[in-house]
Amino acid sequence: MPSKAEQESFLPSTPGKLKDKSHSMHRQFHRCFTSTSTMFLWALFLVALTAAYLSFQSFVDSGSKYFHTAWGGIQWEKQVRSSAQIRRQGGFSVLVTGAAGFVGSHVSLALKKRGDGVVGLDNFNDYYDPSLKKSRKNLLSSQGVFVVDGDINDARLLAKLFEIAPLSHVMHLAAQAGVRYAMENPHSYVHSNIAGLVTLLEACKKADPQPAVVWASSSSVYGLNEKAPFSESDRTDRPASLYAATKKAGEEITHTYNHIYGLSITGLRFFTVYGPWGRPDMAYFSFTRNILQGKPITIYRGKNRVELARDFTYIDDIVKGCVASLDTSKKSTGSGGKKRGPAQFRIFNLGNTSPVTVPMMVSLLEKHLKVKAKKHFLEMPGNGDVPFTHANISSAQIELGYKPTTDLQTGLRKFVRWYLSYYGYNHGKSLK
Numbered sequence: 402m403p404s405k406a407e408q409e410s411f412l413p414s415t416p417g418k419l420k421d422k423s424h425s426m427h428r429q430f431h432r433c434f435t436s437t438s439t440m441f442l443w444a445l446f447l448v449a450l451t452a453a454y455l456s457f458q459s460f461v462d463s464g465s466k467y468f469h470t471a472w473g474g475i476q477w478e479k480q481v482r483s484s485a486q487i488r489r490q491g492g493f494s495v496l497v498t499g500a501a502g503f504v505g506s507h508v509s510l511a512l513k514k515r516g517d518g519v520v521g522l523d524n525f526n527d528y529y530d531p532s533l534k535k536s537r538k539n540l541l542s543s544q545g546v547f548v549v550d551g552d553i554n555d556a557r558l559l560a561k562l563f564e565i566a567p568l569s570h571v572m573h574l575a576a577q578a579g580v581r582y583a584m585e586n587p588h589s590y591v592h593s594n595i596a597g598l599v600t601l602l603e604a605c606k607k608a609d610p611q612p613a614v615v616w617a618s619s620s621s622v623y624g625l626n627e628k629a630p631f632s633e634s635d636r637t638d639r640p641a642s643l644y645a646a647t648k649k650a651g652e653e654i655t656h657t658y659n660h661i662y663g664l665s666i667t668g669l670r671f672f673t674v675y676g677p678w679g680r681p682d683m684a685y686f687s688f689t690r691n692i693l694q695g696k697p698i699t700i701y702r703g704k705n706r707v708e709l710a711r712d713f714t715y716i717d718d719i720v721k722g723c724v725a726s727l728d729t730s731k732k733s734t735g736s737g738g739k740k741r742g743p744a745q746f747r748i749f750n751l752g753n754t755s756p757v758t759v760p761m762m763v764s765l766l767e768k769h770l771k772v773k774a775k776k777h778f779l780e781m782p783g784n785g786d787v788p789f790t791h792a793n794i795s796s797a798q799i800e801l802g803y804k805p806t807t808d809l810q811t812g813l814r815k816f817v818r819w820y821l822s823y824y825g826y827n828h829g830k831s832l833k
């Protein structure tokens with residue numbers, strides 16, 4: 402219990418003061434209360450802000466796991482629109498997926514050159530040296546082709562592209578390529594060649610008007626087919642690799658979108674495409690690097706030492722086939738996500754019609770490089786390779802006017818010239 406003196410010390414010396422003090426205590430209490438409620442509001446605001454930030458972060462994280470998020474904004478849209486602009490009468494506006502890739506960059510340049518609008522799309526993945534893809538992108542940019550940094554699995558991005566550019570055609574060349582790598586990273590094939598394809602077709606189906614689609618299948622769909630040359634009507638139900646299986650799946654998937662939604666579809670079975678700005682993972686390219694660096698190369702052989710052969714097809718011929726496919730494409734027939742009538746569905750071989758053995762390809766490289774290769778022969782490992790490919794191109798000849806004109810000797814000479822000017826004689830050893 403407090404002493405009297407202590408009690409008095411709590412009391413005011415006058416009642417008025419007591420009144421004043423009680424007012425001031427009330428005011429303080431009020432101030433304190435208001436500041437507590439302000440603090441409470443601030444705290445609430447901060448909690449909400451943190452929650453919003455965290456959920457945004459998790460959205461960005463989950464997105465960036467698969468997609469680049471480097472797209473969007475006024476400047477970006479301006480670049481897309483300008484790149485899509487058509488500069489010839491009756492021209493197209495084409496979305497080229499895989500535009501920073503080997504075939505994609507060549508097709509984009511050819512279309513732009515003749516006055517078509519071209520919007521590129523590429524995810525710049527590191528399956529092979531991305532700096533080569535960046536160089537191709539720079540080349541395209543110098544010719545007025547903008548390559549969007551994004552993934553075909555990004556449905557929002559695709560919808561945005563269709564919203565802001567009047568895309569009449571899609572040239573779908575983005576894919577996980579390579580036959581043997583499928584054993585190392587099978588899911589990358591499912592991600593790009595199946596899931597990515599479906600996402601792209603969904604966007605095409607919803608677009609108004611729907612674009613006509615031309616896309617890259619592969620000679621590998623013939624798999625264990627032994628009948629030569631390979632015709633489009635031959636069996637394709639025995640793929641020898643997961644890569645081939647995903648390309649075959651793509652042919653069936655595109656058929657579904659043609660049948661249900663009226664998308665105009667042209668599938669092109671490319672036969673071992675080679676040339677300047679090519680893919681470093683392919684044999685002719687990696688052999689060139691190894692030969693110049695004095696490293697051994699491994700040449701696979703079939704059973705009983707049978708030499709493997711490929712219907713090597715030069716890039717310029719393939720580009721002509723791609724452009725002719727766009728030119729002869731009929732319009733898609735769907736709208737509002739619904740088919741309004743039967744739509745065109747085509748599949749063509751784009752090959753060279755003259756297979757060359759791998760050892761012969763190596764001796765052509767030796768001749769152009771003026772260096773002898775250190776050759777190691779190895780029995781073909783069971784990793785998806787097929788012994789030979791050989792295209793029958795009569796359908797493409799009749800319907801596309803396709804006529805390859807470059808033989809392997811001439812094509813490899815052009816490739817070697819490009820290679821030496823791009824990398825020099827002995828380029829960096831760290832590249833794939």
Ligand SMILES: O=C(O)[C@H]1O[C@H](OP(=O)(O)OP(=O)(O)OC[C@H]2O[C@@H](n3ccc(=O)[nH]c3=O)[C@H](O)[C@@H]2O)[C@H](O)[C@@H](O)[C@H]1O
Pocket residue numbers: 578579580618619620621622671672673674682683684685699700701702709710711759786
């Ligand atoms: O037409 C296609 O649909 C495919 O073509 C291409 O596949 P392939 O024809 O297998 O080309 P590529 O790897 O250059 O091997 C060429 C030859 O060299 C042999 N080869 C290969 C590597 C090696 O170290 N040694 C070797 O002998 C090998 O055994 C083969 O006989 C594309 O990569 C593929 O994405 C797809 O588009």
